[in-house]
Amino acid sequence: MKPAPFIRHAPKTLDEALRLLAIYAPQDGRVLAGGQSLVPIMAFRLAKPAHLVDINDVAGLNEVMTDGKVLSIGACVRHAAFHKPVVDNPLAKLLSEVARHIAHYPIRMRGTFCGSLAHADPASEWCLVAATLEATMVARNTHGERLIAAADFFEGIMATALKEDELLVEARLPLLARDAKFGFNEFNRRAGDFAMAAALATYRLQGGKIVEARVGIGGAEARPRRIAQAEAALDGQAPGDKVFRAAAEAAASSIDPLEDYQTTAEYRRDLVRAVVRRALEQSGT
Numbered sequence: 001m002k003p004a005p006f007i008r009h010a011p012k013t014l015d016e017a018l019r020l021l022a023i024y025a026p027q028d029g030r031v032l033a034g035g036q037s038l039v040p041i042m043a044f045r046l047a048k049p050a051h052l053v054d055i056n057d058v059a060g061l062n063e064v065m066t067d068g069k070v071l072s073i074g075a076c077v078r079h080a081a082f083h084k085p086v087v088d089n090p091l092a093k094l095l096s097e098v099a100r101h102i103a104h105y106p107i108r109m110r111g112t113f114c115g116s117l118a119h120a121d122p123a124s125e126w127c128l129v130a131a132t133l134e135a136t137m138v139a140r141n142t143h144g145e146r147l148i149a150a151a152d153f154f155e156g157i158m159a160t161a162l163k164e165d166e167l168l169v170e171a172r173l174p175l176l177a178r179d180a181k182f183g184f185n186e187f188n189r190r191a192g193d194f195a196m197a198a199a200l201a202t203y204r205l206q207g208g209k210i211v212e213a214r215v216g217i218g219g220a221e222a223r224p225r226r227i228a229q230a231e232a233a234l235d236g237q238a239p240g241d242k243v244f245r246a247a248a249e250a251a252a253s254s255i256d257p258l259e260d261y262q263t264t265a266e267y268r269r270d271l272v273r274a275v276v277r278r279a280l281e282q283s284g285t
């Protein structure tokens, strides 16, 4: 099928893009970033936006920057920008490790980090990273700018706190401590598919004991989130098989799993148990 008719607007500046969104968002207008989610949905006529505000030519949205505390990722930064570490910090290694699990190479060359956050597929790897590391989203419209914490940003399956006329101009991720350890694991039936469950874990070691543990789960519930019970099972413990399994068990029993025609809740719970354990095992290598 072909998309329903639409008008494409191609602003060159952020102000122009925001003005266009103010006009057209209430008339069923949408932002077009990498188009890797929106265009297929339009082709199937699951979405029929009358106007697209294409942000690809907007100056200044294509940058990854750091001030030494956070990594700022502009609205048009592609997934592929993270194939190689973007800064000298463990966060950059984490992003490289995660990036290669997103879809396939051609999709990573077009799809954007912020587009993934705005689309808010529960199985999105970047949404999991943002939730686990507590990213801050920078949203703008013609009235100004507001900062949204990841915990408030993801509201459910493909639902976010963004208003219809707001552009997600930037996502900010805190840099990790130099000695931070991390592990990521996801399960899908074929490489490149969306994850049926994914886990990201980070922590530091102090005197051989885990501190500042973060365990995030994606793909298993309606939105990605940190799992406090799994983090509590790690904090203050020496890393090792027994502790990692206890954290995995805590995560599996704390979630409210999504079900679909292929996947029962119990199967997803099993997957969560496996991906958390594997992410933690990877963190030690």
Ligand SMILES: Cc1cc2nc3c(=O)[nH]c(=O)nc-3n(C[C@H](O)[C@H](O)[C@H](O)COP(=O)(O)OP(=O)(O)OC[C@H]3O[C@@H](n4cnc5c(N)ncnc54)[C@H](O)[C@@H]3O)c2cc1C
Residues within 6 Å of the ligand: 030, 031, 032, 033, 034, 035, 036, 037, 038, 039, 040, 075, 101, 102, 103, 104, 107, 110, 111, 112, 113, 114, 115, 116, 118, 119, 121, 123, 124, 125, 126, 162, 166, 167, 168, 169, 192, 193, 194, 195
């Ligand atoms: C075959 C296939 C496999 C895929 N596999 C994966 C996968 O494994 N993991 C994964 O995470 N993704 C996967 N994707 C999706 C891909 O990563 C998309 O690139 C991503 O979800 C959306 O980014 P985009 O820049 O393409 O956004 P678009 O498709 O342009 O937009 C998506 C939605 O977000 C809105 N939007 C985009 N940018 C902004 C912004 N800055 N501010 C406000 N709203 C905005 C749009 O209006 C639209 O509603 C896959 C896609 C395909 C086609």
